[in-house]
Amino acid sequence: MSGICPEWEKIDPSEYKGIWVYMQVERDGIHEASLQMLSIARMLAEKKKTHVAGVLIGYNVKKYAKEPIYHGADEVYVVDDKRLEQYYAKVYAHVLVELAKRYKPEAILVGATMKGREFAPYVANSLRTGITADCTSFDVDPNTGDIVQIRPPFGAWMLAHIKTPNRRPVMSTARPNVFNVPPRDEKRKGKVIIEKIDELPDPGIKLIKRIPIERKEEIPIEKAEILVSGGKGLGSKEGFKILEELAKEIGGTISGSRKAVDAGWIPHEKQVGQTGKTVKPSIYFAIGISGAAQHIFGIREAKRVVCINIDPDAPIFENADYGIIGDYKKVVPALVEVIRKLRKRAT
Amino acid sequence: MGLDIIVGIKWVPNTTSVNIDEKTGTLIRTGVPSIINPHDMDALELALKMKDRYGGTVTVITMAPPHAKMGLEHAIGMGADKAILISDKVFAGADTLATSYTLAKTIEKIGRYDLIVMGQETIDSSTAHIGAQLASWLNIPYVYYVIEAEYLRSSHKLKVKRLMEDAYEIYEVNLPALISAAMHSQHPRRVSLKNKLRTKLENPIEWWSNGVLKLNPNCIGLKGSPTIVKKIEFMPKVERKREICPEKDPVKAAEWLVRKLMDEGLLKL
Numbered sequence: 260m261s262g263i264c265p266e267w268e269k270i271d272p273s274e275y276k277g278i279w280v281y282m283q284v285e286r287d288g289i290h291e292a293s294l295q296m297l298s299i300a301r302m303l304a305e306k307k308k309t310h311v312a313g314v315l316i317g318y319n320v321k322k323y324a325k326e327p328i329y330h331g332a333d334e335v336y337v338v339d340d341k342r343l344e345q346y347y348a349k350v351y352a353h354v355l356v357e358l359a360k361r362y363k364p365e366a367i368l369v370g371a372t373m374k375g376r377e378f379a380p381y382v383a384n385s386l387r388t389g390i391t392a393d394c395t396s397f398d399v400d401p402n403t404g405d406i407v408q409i410r411p412p413f414g415a416w417m418l419a420h421i422k423t424p425n426r427r428p429v430m431s432t433a434r435p436n437v438f439n440v441p442p443r444d445e446k447r448k449g450k451v452i453i454e455k456i457d458e459l460p461d462p463g464i465k466l467i468k469r470i471p472i473e474r475k476e477e478i479p480i481e482k483a484e485i486l487v488s489g490g491k492g493l494g495s496k497e498g499f500k501i502l503e504e505l506a507k508e509i510g511g512t513i514s515g516s517r518k519a520v521d522a523g524w525i526p527h528e529k530q531v532g533q534t535g536k537t538v539k540p541s542i543y544f545a546i547g548i549s550g551a552a553q554h555i556f557g558i559r560e561a562k563r564v565v566c567i568n569i570d571p572d573a574p575i576f577e578n579a580d581y582g583i584i585g586d587y588k589k590v591v592p593a594l595v596e597v598i599r600k601l602r603k604r605a606t
Numbered sequence: 607m608g609l610d611i612i613v614g615i616k617w618v619p620n621t622t623s624v625n626i627d628e629k630t631g632t633l634i635r636t637g638v639p640s641i642i643n644p645h646d647m648d649a650l651e652l653a654l655k656m657k658d659r660y661g662g663t664v665t666v667i668t669m670a671p672p673h674a675k676m677g678l679e680h681a682i683g684m685g686a687d688k689a690i691l692i693s694d695k696v697f698a699g700a701d702t703l704a705t706s707y708t709l710a711k712t713i714e715k716i717g718r719y720d721l722i723v724m725g726q727e728t729i730d731s732s733t734a735h736i737g738a739q740l741a742s743w744l745n746i747p748y749v750y751y752v753i754e755a756e757y758l759r760s761s762h763k764l765k766v767k768r769l770m771e772d773a774y775e776i777y778e779v780n781l782p783a784l785i786s787a788a789m790h791s792q793h794p795r796r797v798s799l800k801n802k803l804r805t806k807l808e809n810p811i812e813w814w815s816n817g818v819l820k821l822n823p824n825c826i827g828l829k830g831s832p833t834i835v836k837k838i839e840f841m842p843k844v845e846r847k848r849e850i851c852p853e854k855d856p857v858k859a860a861e862w863l864v865r866k867l868m869d870e871g872l873l874k875l
C-alpha cells in the first residue's frame with residue numbers, strides 16, 4: 260500500500276506560515292516558560308523570514324495580550340471566554356487546534372511545564388502531526404528550510420535531531436529555563452487578534468477542589484543566583500544542615516542530586532538534572548555529588564561550577580571550574596569560617 | 607460490577623546500566639537488560655490497588671519486541687489478569703503518534719473498559735506523549751499526574767487527586783477515562799508465587815501481530831510516524847576551567863576558593 264494514512268488529512272506544507280508560541284496563563288500572569296519560548300520563536304522566524312505569534316487562551320486574559328509583543332511577538336491571538344475560566348487540557352487543546360486550522364502556523368512551541376506536557380500532545384494528535392518533547396535547542400536546516408528540533412533521548416549523553424518534514428504544524432515542547440526571556444520593550448508594536456470559538460468539547464472532568472501547597476518564602480532553585488547543592492555523599496539528612504550554614508552565609512539556595520531526593524533528604528522540586536530542573540546560577544556548588552551525566556545535564560547553564568568531593572576521580576571534577584578534593588564536613592565549615600572572617604575584616 | 611482497567615507499559619533498556627564507550631563515543635547497550643519502565647510500575651500498582659478495592663480486571667498491554675513477554679509475565683506475577691503483547695516487525699520505528707494509534711486500535715479491539723492507566727513518562731524517551739495522544743484517538747477524558755484514585759460507584763465516576771507544582775487538585779472524572787500515575791506515587795508490590803504460576807498454567811498472555819489488528823501500514827511503524835530522527839550526536843561538553851585546589855588543609859582550600867570567586871566578582875562580602 261502506498262500513500263498516507265487515511266486518518267491524516269492531506270496538507271500542503273507550503274501553506275503554513277509563522278511560528279506560534281502558546282502562552283500559559285497562571286494566577287500572576289503569563290508563565291515564564293512560555294515567554295522563554297519567544298526567544299526560540301524569534302530565532303526561527305529570523306532564519307525562516309516569517310513572523311512570530313503568541314496565543315492566549317483563558318478567561319480575563321486579554322489584559323496580558325501586549326506582553327508577548329513586548330517580548331518579541333509580532334501578533335497575538337486571544338480567545339477570552341468565560342467558559343475557559345478553568346484550564347482543562349482537552350478544552351484548551353481544542354481551542355488551539357481550531358486556531359491552528361484557521362491560520363495554519365508552520366510551528367507551535369509550548370513550554371514543557373506540567374500543564375504544557377499534558378496538553379500539547381493532545382493538540383498534536385488532533386492535528387495528526389508530529390510532536391517532539393522537551394527540546395533543548397532548535398535550528399533550521401539551511402538546505403531544506405526544515406525546522407530541526409534537538410532533544411536528549413536516552414540518558415543525557417546524546418542529542419537527537421528531529422524533523423517533521425511532511426506534516427504541519429511542527430510541534431515541540433521545550434524545556435523551561437534553557438532559553439532566556441527576550442528583553443521586555445514596551446515600545447514594540449504588534450497586532451492583537453481577538454478570536455471566538457463557538458463550540459467547546461466537554462472535558463469529561465471537573466475540578467472539585469484546589470489545595471495550594473504552602474511553600475516557605477523560598478527562591479525556587481531555577482531562579483537562584485547561588486545554589487548550594489548536595490548529593491549522596493552527604494551521608495545523611497543532617498549533612499544538609501552543614502550546607503545550609505554555607506547557603507545562609509552567601510545568600511544561596513539549597514538543591515540536590517536525585518540520590519539526595521530519593522533518600523528523602525530534600526524534596527523533589529529541588530532536584531537538579533535531566534529528570535529534575537535546569538538551573539542557571541552564577542555559582543553552583545556541587546557537594547558530595549559524583550557528577551553523573553544526568554546531573555551535569557541540569558547545570559550546563561551555570562556560570563561557574565564548584566565541587567567538593569572526597570574522591571579525586573569523581574567525574575564532577577571534569578565538569579567543574581574549581582574543585583576541592585576533601586571531606587565536605589571539613590571543607591564547608593572552613594568556607595563559612597573564611598567568609599565570616601573576611602567579612603569582619605572588611606567592616 | 608467492578609472496574610475493567612487497562613494498563614500501558616513500556617519495555618525499556620535499563621538506562622542506569624547503559625554506559626558510554628569513551629573511545630568510540632557510542633552507547634554500550636550490549637548485555638544491558640530491559641525492564642518495565644519504572645514509572646509504569648506506579649501505574650500498574652495504582653490499577654491493582656483499585657482492583658483489590660472495587661473488583662474487576664486488570665489487562666496490561668505493551669507494544670514491543672517479543673522479549674517484552676518477560677515484562678508482561680512480571681505484570682501477571684504482580685496480579686494482572688491478562689496481558690497483550692502487540693508485536694510485529696511492521697510496528698517498528700514508530701514515533702509517539704504511530705505508537706498511540708496502534709495502542710488505540712488495540713484498545714478498541716479489546717472493546718470494554720472503564721479506565722486506562724499509564725505511567726507519567728518513560729525513562730528512555732521521556733516524552734509523556736502517549737497518554738494524551740491515546741486519549742485523543744479514543745476521545746475520552748484524561749488527567750495526568752494522579753497520585754490517588756477512588757471509584758464512586760453510585761455515579762460510575764472516578765475521584766482523583768493529582769499533584770501539580772503548587773497545588774493538589776481534586777477532580778471528578780467521567781468514565782471511561784485515561785489517567786497517568788505520577789512518578790514515585792505508589793509502592794509497587796512484589797511478584798507473588800501464586801500469580802506467577804498462572805503464567806505457566808493459564809496462558810494469560812496473548813500475542814497480537816498486525817495479522818490480528820489489521821492496521822493500514824501507512825498508519826503504523828516508521829511509515830505512520832511524522833517525526834524523523836535525522837541525526838544522533840554526542841552532547842557537546844560545556845568547557846569548564848577544571849582547576850583543582852592544590853591545598854590539602856581545609857582552611858587553606860577554602861581561602862583559595864573564596865579568592866577565586868571574589869576575583870571574578872561572583873562572591874561579594
Ligand SMILES: Cc1cc2nc3c(=O)[nH]c(=O)nc-3n(C[C@H](O)[C@H](O)[C@H](O)COP(=O)(O)OP(=O)(O)OC[C@H]3O[C@@H](n4cnc5c(N)ncnc54)[C@H](O)[C@@H]3O)c2cc1C
Pocket residue numbers: 414489490491492493515516517518519530531532533534535536546547548549550551552553554557567568569570573585586587588621622729730
Ligand atoms: C533516566 C535517568 C534520569 C536521571 N535523572 C537525574 C537527575 O535529574 N538528577 C540527578 O542528580 N540524577 C539523575 N539520575 C541519576 C544519576 O545517574 C546518578 O545516579 C545521580 O546523579 C548520583 O547522585 P549523587 O552524585 O548524589 O550520588 P553518588 O553517585 O553516589 O555520588 C556521591 C559522591 O559523594 C562523594 N562523597 C562521599 N563522601 C563524601 C564526603 N564526606 N565529602 C565529599 N564528598 C563525598 C563520593 O565520592 C561520590 O562522588 C538519573 C538517572 C537515570 C537513569
Ligand SMILES: Nc1ncnc2c1ncn2[C@@H]1O[C@H](COP(=O)(O)O)[C@@H](O)[C@H]1O
Pocket residue numbers: 614615616617643645646649667668669670702705709723724725726727728731732733734735736737
Ligand atoms: N510501547 C508502549 N506500549 C504500551 N504503553 C506504552 C508504550 N510506550 C509508552 N507507553 C505508556 O505511555 C506512557 C508515557 O510514555 P512516553 O510518552 O514514552 O513517555 C508510559 O509510561 C506507558 O504507560
